[in-house]
Amino acid sequence: MESLEALVAHIQGLSGSPEEVAHLHSLLKQADGEPLRAHAAALVPFLAHLSPETHSLGYLYLLEACATSGSNLSDFGGGDFLVTIAGFLTACSADQIRLAPDKFLNVCRVLKDQVMQLIMPIRGIAPLRAAVRKIQSSPEQLTPVHADYLLLCLLAKQYKAGLSVLEDDIFEVEQPKDLFLYCYYGGMIYIGLKKFPKALELLHNAVTAPMSMLNAIAVEAYKKYVLVSLIVNGQVPSFPKYTSVSAQRSMKNHAQIYVELSTSYSNGRYTDLETFVQANSAVFQSDNNLGLVKQVLSSMYKRNIQRLTQTYLTLSLEDIARSVQLETPRDAEMHVLRMIEDGEIHATINQKDGMVSFHEDPEQYKSVEMLEHIDSSIQRLTALSKKLASIDENMSCDPAYLMKTGRDRGRFDGRFDYDDYDSVPHKYF
Amino acid sequence: MSAPSDAAPAVSAPAPTTTAAASSGGFTFKLHPLVIVNVSDHHTRVKAQAACSGDSSSSSSAAGAGAGAGQPPRVFGCVIGVQRGRTVEIFNSFELVLDPVSGTLDRAFLEKKQELYKKVFPDFYVLGWYSTGSDVHDTDMQIHKALMDVNESPVYLLLNPTINLSQKDLPVTIYESELHVIDGSPQLIFVRSNYTIETVEAERISVDHVAHLKPSDGGSAATQLAAHLTGIHSAIKMLNSRVRVIHQYLVAMQKGDIPVDNSLLRQVSSLVRRLPAMESQKFQDDFLMEYNDTLLMTYLAMFTNCSSTMNELVEKINTSYERPTTRRGGRGAFM
Numbered sequence: 001m002e003s004l005e006a007l008v009a010h011i012q013g014l015s016g017s018p019e020e021v022a023h024l025h026s027l028l029k030q031a032d033g034e035p036l037r038a039h040a041a042a043l044v045p046f047l048a049h050l051s052p053e054t055h056s057l058g059y060l061y062l063l064e065a066c067a068t069s070g071s072n073l074s075d076f077g078g079g080d081f082l083v084t085i086a087g088f089l090t091a092c093s094a095d096q097i098r099l100a101p102d103k104f105l106n107v108c109r110v111l112k113d114q115v116m117q118l119i120m121p122i123r124g125i126a127p128l129r130a131a132v133r134k135i136q137s138s139p140e141q142l143t144p145v146h147a148d149y150l151l152l153c154l155l156a157k158q159y160k161a162g163l164s165v166l167e168d169d170i171f172e173v174e175q176p177k178d179l180f181l182y183c184y185y186g187g188m189i190y191i192g193l194k195k196f197p198k199a200l201e202l203l204h205n206a207v208t209a210p211m212s213m214l215n216a217i218a219v220e221a222y223k224k225y226v227l228v229s230l231i232v233n234g235q236v237p238s239f240p241k242y243t244s245v246s247a248q249r250s251m252k253n254h255a256q257i258y259v260e261l262s263t264s265y266s267n268g269r270y271t272d273l274e275t276f277v278q279a280n281s282a283v284f285q286s287d288n289n290l291g292l293v294k295q296v297l298s299s300m301y302k303r304n305i306q307r308l309t310q311t312y313l314t315l316s317l318e319d320i321a322r323s324v325q326l327e328t329p330r331d332a333e334m335h336v337l338r339m340i341e342d343g344e345i346h347a348t349i350n351q352k353d354g355m356v357s358f359h360e361d362p363e364q365y366k367s368v369e370m371l372e373h374i375d376s377s378i379q380r381l382t383a384l385s386k387k388l389a390s391i392d393e394n395m396s397c398d399p400a401y402l403m404k405t406g407r408d409r410g411r412f413d414g415r416f417d418y419d420d421y422d423s424v425p426h427k428y429f
Numbered sequence: 430m431s432a433p434s435d436a437a438p439a440v441s442a443p444a445p446t447t448t449a450a451a452s453s454g455g456f457t458f459k460l461h462p463l464v465i466v467n468v469s470d471h472h473t474r475v476k477a478q479a480a481c482s483g484d485s486s487s488s489s490s491a492a493g494a495g496a497g498a499g500q501p502p503r504v505f506g507c508v509i510g511v512q513r514g515r516t517v518e519i520f521n522s523f524e525l526v527l528d529p530v531s532g533t534l535d536r537a538f539l540e541k542k543q544e545l546y547k548k549v550f551p552d553f554y555v556l557g558w559y560s561t562g563s564d565v566h567d568t569d570m571q572i573h574k575a576l577m578d579v580n581e582s583p584v585y586l587l588l589n590p591t592i593n594l595s596q597k598d599l600p601v602t603i604y605e606s607e608l609h610v611i612d613g614s615p616q617l618i619f620v621r622s623n624y625t626i627e628t629v630e631a632e633r634i635s636v637d638h639v640a641h642l643k644p645s646d647g648g649s650a651a652t653q654l655a656a657h658l659t660g661i662h663s664a665i666k667m668l669n670s671r672v673r674v675i676h677q678y679l680v681a682m683q684k685g686d687i688p689v690d691n692s693l694l695r696q697v698s699s700l701v702r703r704l705p706a707m708e709s710q711k712f713q714d715d716f717l718m719e720y721n722d723t724l725l726m727t728y729l730a731m732f733t734n735c736s737s738t739m740n741e742l743v744e745k746i747n748t749s750y751e752r753p754t755t756r757r758g759g760r761g762a763f764m
Contacts, residue, residue, distance in 0.1 A: 210750065242743045365721040366714045374724040378731060385735045392742045401749035 007031055008046050011058030018095075021057060025099050028061045052088045056096035059088060064103040067110040082123065085111050089127035094134040104135055105144055112148045121155040128152060132165055140171040147181035154185055159192040166190070166202075171387065180206055180217040187224060191292065196232045203228060207251070208243040218247060219254045220287070226258040227292045231299045236262045257283050261296070268307075270300050270325045301326065301335055302344065309345055314357040317349075329354065458584070458603050458624035459518040462636045464508060464559075465601055467522045468588045472561045476501045476590075501590060503527075505560050505572070507539060508586055509546060509553040517584065518627065519556055521546075532568055533575055534558070557584030563591055565604065565619055573606055574617065582606065585619060599626075 007027075014024040043062050050059050063085065085107060097104045108131050115124035128149040135143050146165060153162035166186050173179045183206035190199035206221035229236050236259075239248050252259055257280055264276045277284070277293055284290045304324040308315060317329035317336075326332050336356055339345050346359040363370070395401060479502055505527045510519040523542055526535045543555055558576055560569065565587060576583040582605065589600035604619035611618070628636070675697060681687045682694075 210746075242746070364714075364718070365725075366717045368717065370721055371717060371724065374721060374728055378724065378728050381728065381731045381735060385731060385738065388735060388738045388742065392738055392745070395742055395745045395749075398745075398749055401745050404748045 004043065004046060008049060008058075011050060011055050021096055021099070024057060028058065028100075032061060032065075047084060052091040053093055056088075056092040057099060060092070060097055060100055060103055060107065063088060064107050067107055082111070082114055082118075085114075086123070086127040089134075090130045092134060097134060098137065101135060104131070108145050108148060112152060115152065116155070121152045122158065124152045125149070125156060125158060125161050129161065129165065138172070139168045142170045142173045142178050142182060144175065144178050147178055147185060150182065150185035150189060154188055154192070157192070159189050162186070162189040163193070166198075176209065176211070177217075179209055180215065180221070183209070184217050184221045184224075187221065187228070191224070191228065196228055200225070200228050200232050207247065208240060210244045211246060212244070214246050214250050214254070219251065222251050223255045223258050223287060223289060224292065226255065226262055227289060227296055230262055230265050230296050231292075234299075234303045235266060261293070265296065265300065268300075268304060270297075270304075273297060273300055302339060305335060305339060306345060309347070309358040312358065314355050317354045317356060320356065455515055456605065456622065457516045458622055459516065459627040460586075460601070460603070460624045461510075461518070461520050461627055461629075462632055464519055464522045464586070465588070465599065466636070466639065468504075468506065468559050468561065468586070468601075469590070471504045471506060471524050472501070472588065472590050475504050501561075503561050503566075505534060505558065507534075507542070507555055508557050508559055508584065509543075509550075510556045511552050512554065512556065517556060519584070519586070520553060521550070522559060522586075525558070527572075532571055534572060539579075555579050555583075557586065559586035559588065561588045561590050563589050570606075570617060570619070573619075577606075584622075 010024060010027055014020040014027075043066050047059065047062060047066075050062070052059050066081075067085070089108070089111070108128060111124055111127060115121055128145060132143065132145045132149055135145060149165060150162050153159060162185075166189065170179075170182070183202045187199045187203040187206065190196070190202065203221050203225040206218055207225050209218070211218060226236050239251075261273075261276065261280075264273050267273075274297060277297060281290060281293075284293045301324055305320065308320065308323065317332045320336065321327070321329045321332040324332065324335075326335070333349060336345070336347060336349060340347055340349075346361060347356050348359070349356050504524065506522050506524040508519050508522045510517065510521065512518070523546070525542075526538060527533070528535060539555075546553055555576075557580065558572065560566075560572075565585075569585065573583060573585055585604040585606070587602045587604065589602075591600075593600070601624075603622045603624045605622050606617050607620050608615050609618055610616075678687070679697065682689055
C-alpha cells in the first residue's frame, strides 16, 4: 500500500489523457478500501493540493474515503467540508467520475444526509443539481441522485428548482425504488406549484409502475393521486390494465378513507363533503394531506359550475349561487371570474343584469401558433413512436415472453395459426 | 396453300418474312385489352415456371426456335374474335401447345378448345394466333400457313416481352400475311397492320385495377394515395430546387459575381409577377384552418398507431411478467 503522498503524486501526474486516467483508476482501485479510510483524517489537507476539475477521479476516491469513513464530519471542520464536497460536485469533470459511479453516489448521499442533519436543505440544492447532470449518461436516465435532489427541493420549498430536473422524460431506470421516489417527490413538487395535471401524470406513474409487492411509496402516492385526480378531473379513474396485479388487489384497502372521500365527492354536494372532511381531518393530517384535501373542497365549486355550463346557456348569478351552494351572488361572481381567467370555462358576465352566458370554445384553429403547436406535438409523437416500436421489438425477443407464448402454442397441436408465426422473431429458431 | 411439311431449309433460308410496309389489305383491327393481359400472363407464368424448374417448360420451343438459353421461352396461342366486313375485332385468346419436334401447333387441342368456346361464344371465330418475342421468327410462317385452313387470312399477334422504359407504345404488333412477288416468285410475307384498342366498360375497370397494382404492397387505395402524394412531393421538390437556383443566381448578381443580364432579370420579374399572391385575411384564415385540419388528421393517425403499439407492448409485458418474479431490479423502460 503506497503512502498517501505517492498516491497524491500519482493522481496529479496521471490525470491527463483517458488512458492515463484508466491507469490511475486501476491504481486507485488497488489502494481503495479500509486502509484509505483509516487515514481519512490525514487526507483532508491533501485535498487542497488537488483540483476538482482535472483530478476528478482521484479527488473522488479521497473524498469518498473521508466521507464514508464513519467518523463525524465535524472532525473535518464541519461546514467547510460541506463546502468542499459542494465545490467538488459543481466542478468535477463528468467523464472521469463516470468511471466510478457508485463512489460518486455515495458522496452525494453523504452530502444530502449532512445537509438534512444541519437542517439547511437549501445548501444542497445547487451542488446536487450539478451532480445530477454530471452522472447522467443521457438526459433520459434516472439516477438515485434525482430522488435526493427532489427531496431537498421539497424540504427547502424551492419548487421551481426541481422543475429543471422534472422536465426531462425518463426512459431508463435502474433501481425501481428510484423511480417510485422520483415520481412521488416530483408529484409533490408539481402540487406545490399547483400544476395539477403534471402532478397527476407523475403520481399515475408511481401507482401503475410494476411492483411485485405493494410498497409504501406507492400507497402514499395513491392517496395523493386520488386527491389530485379529484381536483383535476372530478373523478378517480379505475386502474389501467398495465397496473401490477398486487397494486390492483390491495391498494384500495390501504387508502380506504380516500376512496370514501371520492365517492362523497361524486355526489356533488358541498356540505356533505365538508362534514366528511371535518370528521376525518385527523387522518388526513397524519398523512400530511390536509392542505390537499382543502383544495379538493374548493375544487368542488368549480366542478359544479362546470356542470352548469353543460345544461344552461345563460344563468343568473343568484341561480348559480343557489345551485352550487354558495352564500351570495358576489361569491359566485368571483368564482366564475377566476375560472374564466384560468381558462377553465368560456363565459361572459353581464354585470348590469347579473347574467352569465356560457360559450363554446372560441378556438378556431386558424392561427399560426396552433399550427406550430400541432406540428411540435406530431414531432414528439413520431420520436416516441419510434422508441415504442424498438421497445416492442425487444419485448418480443424477451425469453420470458417467448416461454409463455411458446407454452400456449404447444397446446394447439395441429391447429396453429399462421399469423402467430409472424410475430415470433426468427433468430430464436 | 403449301403444306406445313414445307422443308425446314426452305423456310430457314434468309428470305425476309416481313416488310416494314403497312398492310394494304384495308382491314381495320380492333384489339381488346383482355388479349394483351392474357398473352402477357401466359408469358409470365411460363417464364416463372421455367425459372423454378430450371428447364424449359413444355410449351416452349426455345431450342427449336433458335433462341439462346438466356431467352425466356416463347409461348403460343390462338386469338379469337369477330370479323364483320372489313373490321376484325379480337376479343379473347387461349393458349396452345407447340409440338417442338414438328414445329406445329397441336391441332386436336385447338379444335377441342374451339368447340368449347363456340358453345359459350357462338359468334367468335378463330382469327389467328399469337406469340411472344422481340421480332418475327422464320418458323412463324410455317405456323401461320398451318392456320390458314381454319381461317383464310389469319392474323399474327406478336408481343414483345422485353420491358423498354423509353418506349411509349404498347409492345404489341399485328401482322397480316400477303402474297408478294419477290425475286420472281410469289411468297407469303408478314406485313404490319395498324390496330386500335377497344374496351368495354368492364374491361376498362379491370385494366385500370391491374395497371395500378404494385408488386410489393396490396391495397390499391393505399398505393394510389401513396403514388399520388409521391408525385406531388417530387413535383414540389423540383419546384423548390428551381426556385433556389434562381434565387442564388439573383443573389450572385446582386453581389456582383456575375455580370448583370437585364433580359434575364426581366424574365424573372415577369415570372414573379405572374405568381398568384393572395394577401387577404380570409385567405389566411381558410388556409390555416385547412392546414390545421390536415395536421390534426396526421396527428390522430399517429396517435392511433402509437396507442396500438403501446397496447401490444402492455399485453406482452402482462403475459411475460404476470406473476410476480423474484428478479425485480432489472432494467425496464418507463415514461
